[in-house]
Amino acid sequence: MSPDFLNTIEVILNGLMAGVMYSLVALGFVLIFKASGIFNYAQGVMALFAAMTLVGFQTGQVPFSHLINAVFGTSIHSFGWTLPAVVAVLLTVVVMILFAILVERLVLKHLVNQEPIILFMATIGLAYFMEGMGDLMWGSEMKILDVGVPQGGSLWLEEFTAGWATEGSTYYGMYIDRLDIVATVVAIVLVISLTLFSQYTRTGRALRAVADDHQAALSVGISLRKIWVIVWAIAGIVAMVAGIMWGAKSGVQFSLSLIALKALPVLILGGFTSIPGAIIGGLIIGVGEKLFEYGVGPLIGGATENWFAYVLALIFLVFRPQGLFGDKIIERV
Amino acid sequence: MFYRQAGDFKSSYREDLQTFALKQDRWAYYALLVVAFLVVPFIINDYWASAVLLPFLILAIAALGLNILTGYCGQVSLGTGGFMAVGAYACYKIMTSAPDLSIFFVVLLSGAVTALVGLIFGIPSLRIKGFYLAVATLAAQFFLVWLFNKVPWFYNYSASGQISAPERTMFGWAITGPNAEAPVRYLFCITIVVLLAWIARNLTRGRIGRSWMAIRDMDIAAEIIGVDPLKTKLLAFAVSSFYIGVSGALFFSVYLGAVEVGEVFGITLSFLILFMIIIGGLGSILGSFIGAGFLVLVPVLLKNVMVNGLGWPTDIAAHIEFVIVGGLIMGFLIVEPHGLAQLWRLAKEKLLLWPFPH
Amino acid sequence: MKNHGTSLVSNIEPGQEVLSVQNISLSFGGVKALTDISFDLVKGEVRAIIGPNGAGKSSMLNVINGFYHPQEGEVFYCGQKRNAMKPHQIAHQGIARTFQNIALFKGMSTLDNIMTGRFTHMKTNVLQHAFWRGPAEQEEIENRLKVEEIIDFLEIQTIRKTPVGRLPYGLQKRVELGRALAAEPVLLLLDEPMAGMNIEEKEDMSRFILDVQEEFGTTIALIEHDMGVVMDISDRVVVLDYGKKIGDGTPDEVRNNQAVIDAYLGVPHE
Structure with missing residues (x-):
């Protein structure tokens, strides 16, 4: 095999891994959209917030320490302990559940029956609020997140593939981050457990009922408000998983919430209500943007990853507005 | 008691169509204009111009533009920052390639160029609605910023990749460049603002405005009465982009003087303008101004209180600003989706009846 | 674009055909909404379209004002064959309408x-x-x-x-x-203008409809479920059932049509 061909394979594989990350964020969007018709712009910031909280717990940071120091002239920073990763993760899960309850109580409850676009704008407000809150609580400097996930290229894979190239050519093997492999496994486990949850538990069935028809679900005695809390909590936990993976890869910082914006084009491709759609859409975007950057990027100045996904989504919107898996919409008059 | 409509009779439909239906409102408006043109220029200093008045006036134009598209025609756009960048770069290219052209026309031409670009990105709006369209406009935002960053022709191959405005004068006074004085820059901006606000009001009060609102409220019914959805939406995109382009041109040439596209015209600016019209009032000319004023003043105020007053670090003030703005957005959408302009209207209705409401 | 309605209708005498649909068939992905429907409207009449729920009445109006494009059949308007047009173009030809759910x-x-x-x-x-x-x-x-x-x-x-x-x-x-x-339409389509109204409001609405017909000479097509109102104010009635035309004529003729009675009262199954 020629090195060029092997390089392309490597680009595709890396694209698939990046795609898994996009899918993870998109998954949170789909969950909330199905259950409440809300397009949750804050999903990305939720991932950032969860990752910050996790690091904060792990390193024993005092919440709001910067603010407290500024107001009272003290200089507290840390409780002086470090928590094991498992405990920190569990505590973060608790925080995300509390967050879901608060969002439902303070915001969603008051916006029932509003137009979707109003709700969408409210979640933009929520995103701003959480971004400021996260920075106030834990400080805005970039943080290193380490929960024991292996990192760095897989040496074994590099050696294994180095011999594939045609003899005489220089090829050093494929570089694939072990973290990406872990992320893929985690994503698969997450999707399977969500599927099992929605198929085989009482709450899961209620979730699907609400997704199908709000009114009908209400009339058989399902509490919409409870379902919303559950869905936001699950989305919060999915966001946390995404936050851990992204954070471990590139540090916990503001850009994390922007990466999550990429979930929007993913959803356009996959459709807003389809979990398999979110995953396949994520993979297509991941592979597409890596291949485009590898093949076309050098010709037009690079950094095409900034916009490729959005422009692809735009083209899709014009020619197939219902996404890859959606049904054709027939408008009734 | 003092603010009333009794005795203020209308005897023709023309009078009934006036912008300020009450005599008192009319006088207040004239008084405001007199203060803005004849008093402020003499007391304005550099701090007030660059911290409050110039950003307020220039962003109010962008808010007007977005309000025409989103508030009146119902098409949500997250690409405002990108379109402002089009205005800024168009302004730069025209300024440098036609040095003798009056800066006033340069700004208007920049708006026209942006209108064309807006038209192109408006085409998908025929087929897609709501947040699907919002995502499509995100494509414009990211693509345009990338384009201005990567294609050296746009920044005349300058080494820094920045664009900076050369000095241009009108009636012998420098409007742009390092020698422009605060009162001159202010007068230039407010003239354009008043002109554009007047045109926006005219466009929205008659047939054109009604066709936009019809599309916003119920597009199917709009079609049935003869409104062509494509033409109407494209017109809204073009007019809106014109305003946003003018705003971008002024933001670059008169206000900042030099910009780096990614820093100034990023997605954050798009959201800022969107927040202005939500807080100010969707579908309201006055609301665009109130919203712009509010979101320009809040950070200045917070900074003055927390940083200069209490001596807190600036980054904490910035975080608190995020929390407050985000909270306000949610609060307004919950309590008063029509924004501050609606609160103002309600307050006036109450005042008309005060002190005998029954 | 200007309203062409007035110029189109100017050479049509009262009693002559304003609009006619011929052999219209419409289906949505295999589901037949309308099958081979033909009828006409003459200038200045009130023409009621009645039928049980799901009979295709609203679909018929949607064909007339261009929301749906039938797979088969033709629409003639003011004596000319009408090509496929968008609803807003049809509005400019002088066809206006109201909706079943307020729009x-x-x-x-x-x-x-x-x-x-x-x-x-x-x-x-x-x-x-x-x-x-x-x-x-x-x-x-x-x-x-x-x-x-x-x-x-x-x-x-x-x-x-x-x-x-x-x-x-x-x-x-x-x-x-x-x-x-x-x-100022040439042809006015009313989709259940009296649905959900009390008797007084229905009387008002009936009065307005008859006044419109009298004062402006407007041709009116009307969908209505209240048979009393239909029999009172319409000149001719079309009856649809399951997307097919089962009756057409004056209110009296329709009232005595066996197929119509069967559709409304049901036929005993042998």
Whole structure:
């Protein structure tokens, strides 16, 4: 095999891994959209917030320490302990559940029956609020997140593939981050457990009922408000998983919430209500943007990853507005 | 008691169509204009111009533009920052390639160029609605910023990749460049603002405005009465982009003087303008101004209180600003989706009846 | 674009055909909504379209004003065969309508809603509107006069400046009729104008419909479930059932048609 061909394979594989990350964020969007018709712009910031909280717990940071120091002239920073990763993760899960309850109580409850676009704008407000809150609580400097996930290229894979190239050519093997492999496994486990949850538990069935028809679900005695809390909590936990993976890869910082914006084009491709759609859409975007950057990027100045996904989504919107898996919409008059 | 409509009779439909239906409102408006043109220029200093008045006036134009598209025609756009960048770069290219052209026309031409670009990105709006369209406009935002960053022709191959405005004068006074004085820059901006606000009001009060609102409220019914959805939406995109382009041109040439596209015209600016019209009032000319004023003043105020007053670090003030703005957005959408302009209207209705409401 | 309706209809005498549909068939992905339907409307008549739920009445109106394009059959309007057109183009030919579920512009006042109905009669451009004084203002005032006539006619003067969202159901229906009338249509399509009204409101609405027919000579196609109203105000009736035409004629003829009686009362199964 020629090195060029092997390089392309490597680009595709890396694209698939990046795609898994996009899918993870998109998954949170789909969950909330199905259950409440809300397009949750804050999903990305939720991932950032969860990752910050996790690091904060792990390193024993005092919440709001910067603010407290500024107001009272003290200089507290840390409780002086470090928590094991498992405990920190569990505590973060608790925080995300509390967050879901608060969002439902303070915001969603008051916006029932509003137009979707109003709700969408409210979640933009929520995103701003959480971004400021996260920075106030834990400080805005970039943080290193380490929960024991292996990192760095897989040496074994590099050696294994180095011999594939045609003899005489220089090829050093494929570089694939072990973290990406872990992320893929985690994503698969997450999707399977969500599927099992929605198929085989009482709450899961209620979730699907609400997704199908709000009114009908209400009339058989399902509490919409409870379902919303559950869905936001699950989305919060999915966001946390995404936050851990992204954070471990590139540090916990503001850009994390922007990466999550990429979930929007993913959803356009996959459709807003389809979990398999979110995953396949994520993979297509991941592979597409890596291949485009590898093949076309050098010709037009690079950094095409900034916009490729959005422009692809735009083209899709014009020619197939219902996404890859959606049904054709027939408008009734 | 003092603010009333009794005795203020209308005897023709023309009078009934006036912008300020009450005599008192009319006088207040004239008084405001007199203060803005004849008093402020003499007391304005550099701090007030660059911290409050110039950003307020220039962003109010962008808010007007977005309000025409989103508030009146119902098409949500997250690409405002990108379109402002089009205005800024168009302004730069025209300024440098036609040095003798009056800066006033340069700004208007920049708006026209942006209108064309807006038209192109408006085409998908025929087929897609709501947040699907919002995502499509995100494509414009990211693509345009990338384009201005990567294609050296746009920044005349300058080494820094920045664009900076050369000095241009009108009636012998420098409007742009390092020698422009605060009162001159202010007068230039407010003239354009008043002109554009007047045109926006005219466009929205008659047939054109009604066709936009019809599309916003119920597009199917709009079609049935003869409104062509494509033409109407494209017109809204073009007019809106014109305003946003003018705003971008002024933001670059008169206000900042030099910009780096990614820093100034990023997605954050798009959201800022969107927040202005939500807080100010969707579908309201006055609301665009109130919203712009509010979101320009809040950070200045917070900074003055927390940083200069209490001596807190600036980054904490910035975080608190995020929390407050985000909270306000949610609060307004919950309590008063029509924004501050609606609160103002309600307050006036109450005042008309005060002190005998029954 | 101008309203072509008046010029199209000018050479049509009362009693002559304004619109006819011939052999219309319409289906949605295999589901047949309309099968081989033909009927006509003559100038100045009130033509009722009746039938049980799901009979295809609204689909028929949607074909006439261009929302649906039938797979088979033709529409003749003012003596000419009509090519496939978009709804807004059809509006410019002088066809106006109201909807089964109220389709008013919620963010606007009564006055503005009815003013939108004048859209096909207004032709000033963007530049003229930008400067307002002059043609734009003049056109606005001229059309306002027409709209005020309609407001007087429908007796809704007091709610002129009220946002329509705040109005009760019956008044909203009246405003929607006003918006359709403002277009001065050649042909007016009314989709259940009296649904959900009490007797008094129905009487008012019937009176308005008959007045429109008399004063403006408008041809009216009407979908209505209340048989009493239909028999009282319509000149001729078309009966649809399961997308097929099962009866056509004067109210009396239809009342005695066996197929119609079967459709409404049900046929005993052997």
